[in-house]
Amino acid sequence: MFSRPFRIKSNTAIKGSDRRKLKADISTAFPSLSADELSELVPNKEELNVVKIYAHKGDAVTLYVLHKNPLFFELERRLYPTVYVLWRYPALLPTFRTWPPVLQKMIGGADLMLPGVVVPSAGLPAVKQGDCCAVTVVNNRAPVAVGTAAVSSAEMHSLGMKGRGVCVLHTYMDNLWAFGDKTVPPSLPDAETEEQDINGEECEIDEEEEEGVEKCVEKEQSPSETVVDQACSGVEELTLTEQEKGQRDNEEEEGNQDDQKMPQEIMDALLLQCFLHALKCKVKKSELPLLTSTFLRNHMFSCCPSGKQLDIKKSSYKKLSKFLQAMQQQYNLVRVKELTKGVESIVEVDWKNQELHSFTIPEGSDVGAALVQEGEEGETPYHPPEITTLYSVSARLEPVFLDANKRKGTILQPAEVRKIVTDYVKKNELVDENNKNYVTINPTLCDCLLEKSEYQEVESLKWDDLFSRTLGRMQECYQIVFPGQAPIRRKGHIEPIDISVASRGSNKKVTLIKNLETYGLDPAVVATALQHRVQASSVLQPIPGSKDKVLVQIQGNQIHQVGNLLLDHYQIPRKFIQGLDKAPKGGKKK
Template identity: 80%
Template sequence: MFARQFRVKSNTAIKGSDRRKLKADISAAFPSLTADELSELVPNKEELNVVKIYAHKGDSVTLYVLHKNPLFFEVEKRLYPTVYVLWRCPALLPAFRTWPPVLQKLIGGADLMLPGVVVPSSGLPDVKPGDCCSVTLVNNRAPVAVGTAAVSSGEMHSLGMKGRGVCVLHAYMDHLWAFGDKSGPPSLPEAEGEGQEVNGEDYEVDDTEEEEVEKCEEEEEEEEQTPGEKVTGQACSGVEELSLAEQEEERGNEEEEANQDDLKEIMDALLLQCFLHALKKKVKKSELPLLTSTFLRNHMFSCCPSGKQLDIKKSSYKKLSKFLQAMQKQHNLVRVKELNKGVESIVEVDWKNRELRCFNVPAETGDEASPVQDGGEAEPPYHPPEITTLYSVSSRLEPLFLDAKKRKGTILQPAEVRHIVTEYVKDNELVDENNKKALARMQECYEVVFPGHAPVRKKGHIEPIDISVASRGSNKKVTLIKNLDVYGLDPAAVATALQRRVQASSNLQPIPGSKDKVLVQIQGNQIHQAGNLLIDHYQIPRKYIQGLDKAPKGGKKK
């Protein structure tokens, strides 16, 4: 089921009532678990996540994850333990033993076939069809796979130990295992003096392992194939040769995964380099606390060597918050804290850290000044982004632009639109050759270019910086400033600069319904002063600032 990559639909923390229900369901499904073992697997005070996924065949599966390790997975309202649970409680399920070479086939999605089952002297475990069971390897009791019994123990003997034994759902080293911390199975030796047989015959591991694997392959090849069913000879859980096409596909998948792993390692290294560079040369103690999003945008990106592109999504961390957590826990370089709800900031940097002190700044970008400063008026001038209004070809106007080979969705400069319309009018001898109404019928877009960064194009109108006045308790006025981040401005820095100008207290507030976005709140009606700061100091064009008309006359406070 997890031999191929699955798709995550949602990942949420479990509720208290659901946690209690999960405990009851686990206890009912696995009554051999003691109360202590159950409390250890599902602790009351530690975060437990519920992850909804879709397997590659479209099956809907629910995972229960603790400390990044999936503990149980639920398919069609039935719970199954993962290998991470079975390594803690190896006797939780009845186990069938097999040979180490079989494990590779289990990982590939094959089932465990009866010719490959190693029968102990005590006999096979007592199971019924559909019972949950595990698979272990010879000389180690640590389970390596989880599945359901295909037939009962009695039927296994009556069938002469031929056919399918365990329908495998999850195995060590498959994608469900890789969703966790990727730890390996512990070494759990078998009880001393426990004899074992191979389908009724005495067996010694060192002398007969290879011989028995070959034997189970030959026996399985003799089985009849069900018409219309693709049987790839799952002898010994499929220890047969794959077809040439399947081998090529498997090799291609392995190479692709290896390339992805290499790219992640390269991006992780670049991420760490930019992080250390930014801390050593860009960040000042006076800037702390510093919004993590601002730290990435204004400091880390500027430390990226030319010719390379920093992309956290292509790293193993995927998110900036996870990377900073790793820097905090593993390296003790920074301390990150949530000063406002949903908004994280770097509140402390250990500049004496050995790793940071030993870091050598690359010569290519060593002492360049950061393109964005902290907003203090004594700092170098802020360089505003270049904003250009563009137009996208709409479906209604697409026929007009086909001669110029511009299809629906193509983004054009206003001058390009006028030229194409003019040529169209001339070629078709239309009356008004200077008709500019095409612009009104096109979808407006915009392009933002920050110094040192690639242009960013988006559809729609660019959000203006919004300045408004609101009333708080006792009819006190406060000024609110939104959308500063759209223009590359650090809200914390703008708040500090404005506070110096008007000598009034300011703070940051999360914007309802927006993730990681904040607004600046400052006491009094400060629209006039805020407008002057944005226009004169930050050089933001007046047309991109909304609410200036609400300023009190003469710039006086109310």
């Protein structure tokens, strides 16, 4: 769940009444905790924060954070402990053991499969399906993952230890762990594994077993390579001594200080580069006067090099207006004027300026790359699916299709339907002898295609009318094919991407986008791309009554920008986008 970055909605201090309720909920969920242990986890006088977040799939999650460490997370009204709590109370949950290399896969978003579970001599812990449980690695009792049991202990044995064992929600080294102080697991010796020494062999995984690690986990689609790389270093940290941990922590702190020495200067340089690039290649004289917000959104962001992200708030200027003012004073490149109260525009550009004239466009600059961050490194770029309309043979039309061995429910391409109908007409010699543009209606076609009121009146139909009536009485289906994947066929009409505008408090407008998942689009990626384009906040909300669909909400009427993103960047055909006509009309306000 936390293998990818999440979005923070709010971060507030908990109220006194809510603190008492949280303590009661923890006591109910984990009755093994004593009163003193509860007071340590939820102290009465220390600051405890409630952080509401949206996971990358849109799940609404509540975090309870103490001393910057998330202690519990609440999902669908159920509390789960984080690894920070389990390192203090390792016996809080029933635990399953696995091999260290399996942890690498779980950090990337995989579930723990039963072949990867190490069964102790005492047997598996007694759990029911859905029970909260933890995962440890051999030789260390410190839990490294939290999840729910996919099946009960009895079913695990009856399945022959095959299939999914634990549905993993949170792991050491994921983004929820990184939200805290990033401490490493303590070294808690596992008494049983220390005693095990069968035939003098240590409990290690040999090369053949390493090749079988893939069978021990079930991956999510396209796990990030960088997360797996982090996991590899995380597994090594599990075996470090306390002295080595201290040395590594010191080295990491020094490295982080070096990395943070000049972030503003780096962002200032990137800001200047994008500014000059936009003036030299993007802005036309006919566009002046040009709103400064439009200049940033449509020109500067598109000039940002691939792999980098332009963020004015991380620069020394903090605001676009201050940056443009500096460009006007230092280089005399542009002249900015407030044409409307509170709204600044670029009214003049010095195209002959030496600074602009000497600027060279960086090699390998990809103008379109900065428009949408396609996600983490290792993910494949998006390609639009191929969508085809199909038709299913209905019970009423079955007599016409029986000669072609096509029975009720058979799904056909429109061209196949035309061919079968044409063959049926020719086989039964129904082409009108006097006018071959018409087809004579026999009793079978009469029952299949005509209304009751037409039985006595209609004796023949044109070919086009014959085909359209046939398709009209078939059940419409659609086929969607993503590159490199098997075709997906479903009945009914394909739902278009729906774009609408709604009003919120104080009559503020927000743009809502639905059905992105149908076309293989990640709502979180689309929301991030829109944020970069329009510099407005966005929120992901689960759609009531829909299991896997998420609604993207972004401030303002952004239909024009959403349409450009879907049509130009993602290349979704216009007929599959609904609501583009609601974009605000251009023109000056009176």
